[in-house]
Amino acid sequence: MKHIAILGFGIVGSGVARVLEQNAARIARTVGDEVDIQYILDLRDFPDSPYADRVIHEIAPILDDPGVALVCETMGGSHPALEYSLACMEAGKSVVSSNKEVVANYGDLLLRKAKEHGVSYLFEASVGGGIPLIRPFLTSLACDRVSEICGIVNGTTNYILTKMKEEGRAFGEVLAEAQRLGYAERDPSADIDGIDAKRKIIILTALASGILPDDGDVYAGSIRGITVRDIEAADRLGGVLRLIARTVLSDDGRVSAYVTPMIVKNAHPLAHVEGVYNAVSVTSPVTGDILYYGRGAGSLPTAGAVLSDVSAILSGAAQAEFAPVFLRKPGAAIPFGEQSFPFYVRAEGSAAEAREKLEAVCASVVRIGDGAEFETGEMTMADVKRALPDAVILPILR
Amino acid sequence: MKHIAILGFGIVGSGVARVLEQNAARIARTVGDEVDIQYILDLRDFPDSPYADRVIHEIAPILDDPGVALVCETMGGSHPALEYSLACMEAGKSVVSSNKEVVANYGDLLLRKAKEHGVSYLFEASVGGGIPLIRPFLTSLACDRVSEICGIVNGTTNYILTKMKEEGRAFGEVLAEAQRLGYAERDPSADIDGIDAKRKIIILTALASGILPDDGDVYAGSIRGITVRDIEAADRLGGVLRLIARTVLSDDGRVSAYVTPMIVKNAHPLAHVEGVYNAVSVTSPVTGDILYYGRGAGSLPTAGAVLSDVSAILSGAAQAEFAPVFLRKPGAAIPFGEQSFPFYVRAEGSAAEAREKLEAVCASVVRIGDGAEFETGEMTMADVKRALPDAVILPILR
Numbered sequence: 001m002k003h004i005a006i007l008g009f010g011i012v013g014s015g016v017a018r019v020l021e022q023n024a025a026r027i028a029r030t031v032g033d034e035v036d037i038q039y040i041l042d043l044r045d046f047p048d049s050p051y052a053d054r055v056i057h058e059i060a061p062i063l064d065d066p067g068v069a070l071v072c073e074t075m076g077g078s079h080p081a082l083e084y085s086l087a088c089m090e091a092g093k094s095v096v097s098s099n100k101e102v103v104a105n106y107g108d109l110l111l112r113k114a115k116e117h118g119v120s121y122l123f124e125a126s127v128g129g130g131i132p133l134i135r136p137f138l139t140s141l142a143c144d145r146v147s148e149i150c151g152i153v154n155g156t157t158n159y160i161l162t163k164m165k166e167e168g169r170a171f172g173e174v175l176a177e178a179q180r181l182g183y184a185e186r187d188p189s190a191d192i193d194g195i196d197a198k199r200k201i202i203i204l205t206a207l208a209s210g211i212l213p214d215d216g217d218v219y220a221g222s223i224r225g226i227t228v229r230d231i232e233a234a235d236r237l238g239g240v241l242r243l244i245a246r247t248v249l250s251d252d253g254r255v256s257a258y259v260t261p262m263i264v265k266n267a268h269p270l271a272h273v274e275g276v277y278n279a280v281s282v283t284s285p286v287t288g289d290i291l292y293y294g295r296g297a298g299s300l301p302t303a304g305a306v307l308s309d310v311s312a313i314l315s316g317a318a319q320a321e322f323a324p325v326f327l328r329k330p331g332a333a334i335p336f337g338e339q340s341f342p343f344y345v346r347a348e349g350s351a352a353e354a355r356e357k358l359e360a361v362c363a364s365v366v367r368i369g370d371g372a373e374f375e376t377g378e379m380t381m382a383d384v385k386r387a388l389p390d391a392v393i394l395p396i397l398r
Numbered sequence: 399m400k401h402i403a404i405l406g407f408g409i410v411g412s413g414v415a416r417v418l419e420q421n422a423a424r425i426a427r428t429v430g431d432e433v434d435i436q437y438i439l440d441l442r443d444f445p446d447s448p449y450a451d452r453v454i455h456e457i458a459p460i461l462d463d464p465g466v467a468l469v470c471e472t473m474g475g476s477h478p479a480l481e482y483s484l485a486c487m488e489a490g491k492s493v494v495s496s497n498k499e500v501v502a503n504y505g506d507l508l509l510r511k512a513k514e515h516g517v518s519y520l521f522e523a524s525v526g527g528g529i530p531l532i533r534p535f536l537t538s539l540a541c542d543r544v545s546e547i548c549g550i551v552n553g554t555t556n557y558i559l560t561k562m563k564e565e566g567r568a569f570g571e572v573l574a575e576a577q578r579l580g581y582a583e584r585d586p587s588a589d590i591d592g593i594d595a596k597r598k599i600i601i602l603t604a605l606a607s608g609i610l611p612d613d614g615d616v617y618a619g620s621i622r623g624i625t626v627r628d629i630e631a632a633d634r635l636g637g638v639l640r641l642i643a644r645t646v647l648s649d650d651g652r653v654s655a656y657v658t659p660m661i662v663k664n665a666h667p668l669a670h671v672e673g674v675y676n677a678v679s680v681t682s683p684v685t686g687d688i689l690y691y692g693r694g695a696g697s698l699p700t701a702g703a704v705l706s707d708v709s710a711i712l713s714g715a716a717q718a719e720f721a722p723v724f725l726r727k728p729g730a731a732i733p734f735g736e737q738s739f740p741f742y743v744r745a746e747g748s749a750a751e752a753r754e755k756l757e758a759v760c761a762s763v764v765r766i767g768d769g770a771e772f773e774t775g776e777m778t779m780a781d782v783k784r785a786l787p788d789a790v791i792l793p794i795l796r
Contacts, residue, residue, distance in 0.1 A: 019684050023541050030540040030720045124538070130685035132530075132538035139715070140522070140530035140706040142428040143421050269691065272670045279689075286417050286702040287528035291691035293667065304684040308538040316718035317537070322428045322709075 002031065002314050005039040005062045007084055008075030009046060009055070012098045012125065015303030016072055016310075017051060027307065031314040038068055041084075059084050063091045070313055072306055073097040074125075082106050089113045089121065094318070096309040098125035098302055104199035108212045108326040115325075120318040122309035127153065127200045128278050130301025131294040132308070136282075137207040142322050144284040146208035150246045150397075151280030152273050153200040155296050156184045156191035157223050157243040161261075162274045165231045165240065171224065183276060194220035194243060194259040201245035204280070205257045209249050212326040213257050219336035221260035225392055233344055233373050237396065239265040242273070244397060256334040262397045263344050270397070337382035341395035347372040347388050357387040400429065400712050403437040403460045405482055406473030407444060407453070410496045410523065413701030414470055414708075415449060425705065429712040436466055439482075457482050461489045468711055470704055471495040472523075480504050487511045487519065492716070494707040496523035496700055502597035506610050506724040513723075518716045520707035525551060525598045526676050528699025529692040530706070534680075535605040536720050542682040544606035548644045548795075549678030550671050551598040553694050554582045554589035555621050555641040559659075560672045563629045563638065569622065581674060592618035592641060592657040599643035602678070603655045607647050610724040611655050617734035619658035623790055631742060631771050635794065637663040640671070642795060654732040660795045661742050668795070735780035739793035745770040745786050755785040 006013045017037055020027060028034045039062050040046075040055045049055075059080075062068055071088045073095055075081045081102045085095045090113070097103060103110070103123045114121035124134045137146070152158050156178060163174045175192070178184035190196045198220040206212040223243055234241045242264045247257040264271045269291050273279040278296025283289050295301050312318040347354035351372040358365045361384070364377030375396070376384070384393045404411045415435055418425060426432045437460050438444075438453045447453075457478075460466055469486045471493055473479045479500045483493045488511070495501060501508070501521045512519035522532045535544070550556050554576060561572045573590070576582035588594045596618040604610040621641055632639045640662045645655040662669045667689050671677040676694025681687050693699050710716040745752035749770040756763045759782070762775030773794070774782070782791045 019541065023543070023684070026543065027541045130538075131688055132534040135537060136530040136533075139533060139710060140528075140703070143417070143425045143705045143709055144702055145421070145424065269670070272667070284702075286421070286698045288693040288696070288699050290529055291689075293689035293691065295686045298686070300684045301686050304542055305538070307541045311541055311720075312537060315720060317715055317720075320714035320718050322713060322715075 001034050001036050002069060003036050003038040003067045004070045004072060004310065005041065005068050006037060007041045007071060007073045007081070009040050009042040009044070010074065010076070011299045012302045012306065013040070013072065013074035015299035016074060016306050019300060019303045019307055027311060030311045033314065035310065035314065038065070059087060063087055068093060070094045070096065070310060072310065073099055074306065075099060076101065078102050078105050085110055085121070086113050089117050089119050092117060092119060094120040094313045096306055096313065097121070097123040098306050100126040100196070100199040100203060104202040105215065107203065107206055108328060111324060111326055115323065120313050120323070122312065122318060123203070124309045125302045125305035127203050128280060128292065129294070129296045129298055130304045131278065131280070131292045131296065133280055133292050134207060138322050138324060141282065141284060141287065144286040146249060146282055146284045148246070148248050148283040149201070149204045149208055149280065150244060150270065151278065152242055152270055153245045153278050153280060153296060154191055154197040154243055155276035155278055156188070158273065159183050159276045160192070161223065161226070161231070161241050161243065164226070164228060168228055170228060171226055192224055193222040197243060197245040197259040201247055201257050201259060205247040205255060206326045207324060208247065209255060210325060210327055211255055211329045211332055213255060213333055214328065217333035219258040219260065223261050226261060230344070230346060230392055230394065233346065233369060234263040236368055237263055237344060237375060239263040239396065240271050241394070242270060244270070253332060254334050255332050256339055258336045260336070260395060262395045264397045268397060337385070338380055340378045340380055342378055343376045343384055344394045344396060345374045345376060345384060345388060345391050347391040354388060354391070358384070361387045400431050400433050400467060401436040401465045402433060402468045402470060402708065403439065403466050404435060405439045405469060405471045405479070407438050407440040407442070408472065408474070409697045410700045410704065411438070411470065411472035413697035414472060414704050417698060417701045417705055425709060428709045431712070433708065433712065436463070457485060461485055466491060468492045468494065468708060470708065471497055472704065473497060474499065476500050476503050483508055483519070484511050487515050487517050490515060490517060492518040492711045494704055494711065495519070495521045496704050498524040498594070498597040498601060502600040503613065505601065505604055506726060509722060509724055513721065518711050518721070520710065520716060521601070522707045523700045523703035525601050526678060526690065527692065527694040527696055528702045529676065529678070529690045529694065531678055531690050532605060536722060539680065539682060539685065540720050542684040544647060544680055544682045546644070546646050546681040547599070547602050547606055547678065548642065548668065549676065550640055550668055551643045551676050551678060551694060552589055552595040552641055553674035553676055554586070556671065557581050557674045558590070559621065559624070559629070559639050559641065562624070562626060566626055568626060569624055590622060591620040595641060595643040595657040599645055599655050599657060603645040603653060604724045605722060606645065607653060608723060608725055609653055609727045609730055611653060611731055612726065615655070615731035617656040617658065621659050624659060628742070628744060628790055628792065631744065631767060632661040634766055635661055635742060635773060637661040637794065638669050639792070640668060642668070651730060652732050653730050654737055656734045658734070658793060660793045662795045666795060735783070736778055738776045738778055740776055741774045741782055742792045742794060743772045743774060743782060743786060743789050745789040752786060752789070756782070759785045
């Protein structure tokens, strides 16, 4: 019997208990032994749960119990998730995390600690929910040099943008509905301002390159300013509006990672990702383009990803696998504003005036529709902002 | 230094040598040691290759060399690939295969032999080229019960069907072009008659269920009879024509696996898979639907998949992973003809007569277009064939 502990008995943590129960025989076959939840750490009590007698409110009993080989950190947030994870690894326990915030902010430190103490730190559930996205970087793609990652990694914003298009409704109205349906949080900022997607692209960038970008070096654009008019313009341009998380790895070791609403042309596979679905494409010279698509969130899919890491560790496979190292590399980031794209630009007021200002900084400007809306040739966001500081400016992804 | 051998220096085998050379440092980092090709077994000589001095024409030196820990079988065909693989494992060597035919026909025997001799038999490259499709069944999905696999696993037929639609050209004409471009073989039967796809769905079925279906229990439909008229009808029905490989696993342990051209409705993610691309969706209760999409063939992607298995074995990870067992289970297969679908049916001759015959076996028959073309409600292929034995009959996938 293998004993594990769960830190945080919320949506993901309780999902882990549920899947462990439902699929006990299958998991035992994979692990080679039964898996039992010995402790559940949470601030709350769960008197009606079958696990009520395992609930504790302090980390100490877990740290002190040599019978616990593995801890699932499903708390979310940086603190005390970071401190608890480090303490568990110092006590010789492997840690599995679903917590994108702590991995994006402290992945370098956490992986170093795991190495120092000869344990594993795995985080398949931190990006893409149940989509097996992280392990391939350490196995299938470990022999290849990834040059680009491009994806839709936030289901809430994709749901909102899909609904705005399908039903021609305004951003605020669709957001309120998403909140009612539980697809968006009461404070929706982490989703709609690109913060959640930024954490995920930071993690994927680190897996692909070994360099963990600083939070401040990754641009995160919001979908708050998007109107139905922009969505209709995207349609006229033969594309759809999507919140894209992307990283381009240069041969010289520089990294361009960002999150921004973009107009994705219909020929691009990401243009067909609708509703709460996530999809990530990974480009490398040997393998070509691979796209992964599935539900990027939800209690069961995320719990399934946690349990795939649990199985990998308890079966012994993880220890023999290549463990990634995340390093910081100041100066490696290419600022978002310096990168070139074709743009869609929507200004207020006179179309002729806006056109003149744009043409001063870009050779190719095409007016679309009957307002001050334009498609530009390749140029930088910095240049568009210089010309039209108050315009809605969206890069176009072909 | 780890020494390996390659059996068969064709498109895949030579790709393995090329990728091993190009990505030597990265592979050494993953494996923890340098990897060197000690022998290349082929009927031919390669005097101009940098590996000319490693080429041999008999298997014996490989079997007799205790320094060779791993053999890549990239020969294709059942024999002597089977005999060589078994002999290598008996000699204590792990085997990595890209050969779907031998895995589909003898996977049970090969995996049993690996277990007996404490070595690994891996075959990531046998399905989906560079798409990491097989490993997730043994890791991420090992804790979940897969209920359905549905995919486009043959790039040649998908290329032909895509071109027929895009350019309104006849099957024979597009096939000839695909042959000129190297997308189809001179004898195209394995691709266009669904034999290649059948081997792949047999392998995926075995990974998901543990049961290796007999070749004769898996229906394989051809795209030879498809006309531009059928492709236009698919369009009118709001879908596209695709060669679909599918397996549905019942709770009672029965298996329905088949390959058939189908009309895939546009809302289905597989409807957007164009050209030589492959895509496979996997459904399970915990993870939901996951779709994998990428280049399903080609020298480099397939070689990359071979090398991901090589790394997993040489790093020691594969030995700790869950090794699948494939069993035969007579009577588990549900015959294709007994399964219910809505159908598209195109008959020759009088529409009224055809309609009458169809209505005798199906409650819901809707005429589409101006010929003897119909969309039916749910019924079995056996019933449609009974009514209209000579018609083109295509199941519809919603």
